[in-house]
Amino acid sequence: MSDKTSPARRLLWVFPGFGVGGAQVRFAALANRFSAKCSHCIVALNGDLACREKLAPGLETAFPDAGHEAGRMIPAIAHARHFLRAQNPDLVITSNWGAIEWAIGARLAGLPHIHTEDGFGPEERSRQIPRRVLTRRLALRGSRVILPSRTLHRIALDTWRLPAKNLSYIPNGIDLARFANATPAVLPPGKGMVIGTIAALRAEKNIGRLLRAFAVIRAERPVRLVIVGDGPERAGLERLAGDLGVAGDVVFAGYSTQAESWLACFDVFALSSDTEQMPLSLLEAMAAGRPVVSTDVGDVRAMLSAQNGDFVTASDDAPFAAGLRRLLAAPLTDIGAANRIKAHADYDQEAMFAGYARHFRVDLQ
Numbered sequence: 001m002s003d004k005t006s007p008a009r010r011l012l013w014v015f016p017g018f019g020v021g022g023a024q025v026r027f028a029a030l031a032n033r034f035s036a037k038c039s040h041c042i043v044a045l046n047g048d049l050a051c052r053e054k055l056a057p058g059l060e061t062a063f064p065d066a067g068h069e070a071g072r073m074i075p076a077i078a079h080a081r082h083f084l085r086a087q088n089p090d091l092v093i094t095s096n097w098g099a100i101e102w103a104i105g106a107r108l109a110g111l112p113h114i115h116t117e118d119g120f121g122p123e124e125r126s127r128q129i130p131r132r133v134l135t136r137r138l139a140l141r142g143s144r145v146i147l148p149s150r151t152l153h154r155i156a157l158d159t160w161r162l163p164a165k166n167l168s169y170i171p172n173g174i175d176l177a178r179f180a181n182a183t184p185a186v187l188p189p190g191k192g193m194v195i196g197t198i199a200a201l202r203a204e205k206n207i208g209r210l211l212r213a214f215a216v217i218r219a220e221r222p223v224r225l226v227i228v229g230d231g232p233e234r235a236g237l238e239r240l241a242g243d244l245g246v247a248g249d250v251v252f253a254g255y256s257t258q259a260e261s262w263l264a265c266f267d268v269f270a271l272s273s274d275t276e277q278m279p280l281s282l283l284e285a286m287a288a289g290r291p292v293v294s295t296d297v298g299d300v301r302a303m304l305s306a307q308n309g310d311f312v313t314a315s316d317d318a319p320f321a322a323g324l325r326r327l328l329a330a331p332l333t334d335i336g337a338a339n340r341i342k343a344h345a346d347y348d349q350e351a352m353f354a355g356y357a358r359h360f361r362v363d364l365q
Contacts (some may be wrong), residue, residue, distance in 0.1 A: 005080060005157050006262075007089065008035055008037065009034075009038040009039075009090050009091065009360065009361065009362055010038070010039050010041070010044075010089045010090045010091075010178075011038050011039070011040050011041070011089060011090065011091050011093060011140040011360065012040075012041040012043070012084065012087055012089035012091070012092050012093070012099065013040060013041065013043065013044070013092075013093045013094075013095070014043045014066075014080075014092065014093070014094045014095065014099040014102040014103075014188075015027075015028060015043065015044050015045065015095045015096075015098075015099065016044075016045050016095065016096060016097075016098025016099055017045065017047075017048040017098075018044035018045055018048055018049045018051045018052070019048040019050045019051060020050050020051050020053075020054070020200070020255070021051075021200065022118055022119075022172070022279065022280050023055060023095045023096065023116060023118045024051040024054075024276075025051065025074060025280060026054050026148075026172060026280070026352075027042075027095075027347060028054035028351075029054075029175075029352075030175075030242040030352075030353065030356055031055060031056075031059055031061070032055065032059070033188065033349075033353045033364075034357070034360070034362050034364075035056060035058070036137075037362045037363065037364075038360070038362060039058065039062075039063045040059065040062070041059035041063075041064065041089060042061060042063050042067045042146070043061070043063075043064065043102070045066075045068045045098065045099065047065075047103075047154075049063060050346060052262065053257070054209060054257075056244065060296070063363065066083050067079060067083070070278075071347070072107045072254075073101055074198055075093070075106050076101035076105075076336070077101045077104045077108065078105075079105075079344070080101050080102040080105025080106070081105040081106075081108045081182075083100070083105075084105055084106055084109045084111055085109040085111075086112070087112075090112065091111075091112045091113070091114065091360060091361075092106040092111050092113045092114070092307050093113075093114045093115075093116065093347060094106065094113070094114075094115050094116070094118075095115075095116050095118070095127060096116070096117055096118060096119075096182055097117075097120075097121075097132060097136075100132075100135060100136070100139055102203065103115050103139050103140060103143065104139045107142055107143065113142075113143045113144070113207050114143060114144045114145075114146060114359060115140050115143050115144070115146070116145075116146045116147075116148075117146075117147055117152055117156070117276060118148060118152075118277055118278075119149075119152070119277040119298065120275055121185060121204060121275075122125065122203050122275065123159075123203040124236045124275075125204060125274045125275035127150060128155070128159055133159055133160060136160045136162075137160050137162065138275050140160070140162055140166075141162060141166070141357070143166065144164075144166055144168060144359055145166055145167050145168070145198045146168045146170055146356070146359065147167060147168070147169055147170075147280040148167065148169075148170060148171055148172045148277060149169075149171070149277040149278040149298050149299040149349055150299055150302065151249075151298045151299050152276060152277050152298075153167060153169045167356070168250065168359060169320070170319035170352060170355035170356060171278060171346070171347060171351075171352065172278050172280055172283060172347065172352060173283075173347050173348050173349035173350070173351055173352030173353070174280065174283045174284060174287060174343075174347060174348075175349055176287045176344055176347070176348055176349075177288075178258045178260050178287075178333055178344060179263065179284060179287035179288040180196075181266040182260035182261050182288070183261055183264065184261060184264040184265035185253075185256075185261040185262050185264070185265050187224070187265055188251060188253065188336045188350075190249065191222040191224075192221065192222030192223040192224055192249075193223050193224070193267040193268065193328060194224050194225075194226060194265060194266050194267050194268075195210075195214060195223060195224070195225050195226070195266070195267070195268045195270055195324070195328075196226040196227075196228065196262060196263070196265070196266035196268070196269060196270065197210060197226075197227055197228065197229075197270045197271065197272070197281075198228040198229055198256075198259055198262060198263070198269075198281045198284070198285075199227075199228075199229045199271075199273070199281060200229050200230070200231045201227075201229050201230055201232065201233040201234045201237060202229030202231050202232060203232075203233060204274050204275050205233070205272065205273050205274075206272050206273055206274045206315075207227060207233065207237050207272060208233075208236075208237060209239055209272040209274065209295075209317055209320055210225070210227075211225070211237060211240050211244060211246070211250070211269075211318075212240075212244065212317050212321070213272070213320050213324050214246060214249075214250070214324075215244040215245070215246050215319035216321045216325075217321065217324060217325060217328065218246050218249055218315045221328075222248075222324075223249070223328070224249050224251070225246070225249060225250045225251070226250075226251045226253055226262065226265070226266065227250065227251065227252050227253065228253045228254070228255075228256050228259070228262045229253075229255060229256075230254050230255040234252065237252070238252060239361060242361070245308065252265070259281070259284050260284070260288065263284060263285055263287060263288035263290055266285075266288075266290055267290075267328075267332060268290065268291055268292070268293060268324070268328065268332065269281075269282075269285035269291070269292045269293075270289075270291040270292070270293050270294070270324065271292065271293070271294040271295065271296055271300065272294075272320060273294075273315075274281065274295070274297070275296055275297055275298070276297040276298040276300060277297075277298035277299060278298060278299050279298070282294070282300060282304075283301060283303070283311065283343060285339070285349050286303070286304070286305075286339040286340060286342060286343035287340060287343040287344075287345070287347075288336075288340070289336040289337055289339060289340040290336050290339065291308060291311070291327055291330065291332045291335035291336045291339065292304060292308055292311065292327075292339065293311045293312075293313070293314070293315070293320070293323045293324045293327045294311070294312050295312070295313060295315040295320060296312045296313060296314060300312060303342075303346075303347075304339060304342070305335070305339045305341065305342045306338070307334060307335045307338040307339075308335050308338065308339055309360075310323075310326070310330075311323045311324075311326060311327045311330070311335075
């Protein structure tokens, strides 16, 4: 990463995995925006590089096999320190708990370091694990920590007890123009309003909750459900749809890069997660002018317009189904328009780019 043709800033990113997720999609947007200013070395500890598809052609990137001492913290820290010192980037950026050994390794190597936290897996959805709290408290005290949600900022300050001067709240942003006047995806023939979601089909997204709520509504009126996304839970969710007797009215669309087209054919967007912080899918739904039913997780309530607030529910099946029922009877156009206005007011990606550019010491001009 040191040849003379490289851009001025050499950034080394460490992700637990570089599959398509919120942190990785945000990185791709940043890398594309900073293309003339930075080179990027991306370490994916689990070897998953699926998010490469979102990087613009011509970016100066490298994807080294850095190796990883999985499950052995001390050897993993030593390995990370050695690797990072050999690379000697201008800045190391680590992502989430899965890269915590590399955060420690960056500090021990004496390298400038930023850590980003985007949320928690199912094992920390209801409580912080004490060992991880203590590790974060010690490992991240000397680093800049960037957080996309107010909820995470409060946890970092009050639970991890990190210095306030080291914490930066930078909300996620998206390309709002992409969601204006999108061409709707083509759905199979069917009757009724379309409820839709876009999510990785993992346990913490709890798409089963959405299927069960849909089955309740489907017993009352014609409706359809579209699930855009893929992941390890898909086969079980397809079985659940069959067991609930609604398989004929559920479309499993699989993974798609065309969120704007799917959102254009939804009447209502549903987010049924057990844990989130600042989900990009919610921002996309807002930009597309969709009303939302959601569990009350992370910053979701604050992200949505005031008009949508009555449809943020407890993270249980019954209130979620009741919220969906109420939303389908509400003035959807008005709620969706209010969400679009809030997205344009608060979540333009250029504001996000400017926030990261300050910490990365990148000139956006």
